Amino acid sequence: MICWSTKNQVTYGKSFADVRIGQPIIYINSLYRVGLAINQGSFAKAYNVGVGSNWHIEIKRLGD
Numbered sequence: 001m002i003c004w005s006t007k008n009q010v011t012y013g014k015s016f017a018d019v020r021i022g023q024p025i026i027y028i029n030s031l032y033r034v035g036l037a038i039n040q041g042s043f044a045k046a047y048n049v050g051v052g053s054n055w056h057i058e059i060k061r062l063g064d
Contacts (some may be wrong), residue, residue, distance in 0.1 A: 010036065026059075034059075035043075 010024040016039045019025045029035040
């Protein structure tokens, strides 16, 4: 799981089948880049995320 606040966690998976419909997932896409998505939904709309070079993400294991 990836956590971006005390309330939100994201499962690391290899495919969308690794999470239920409506659940967020972090994965490596076909361009070998990190992707954040919602299975059959829009991560950007759900979490008000934009695009561009001003967005940053920090990934940590829970418990570290």
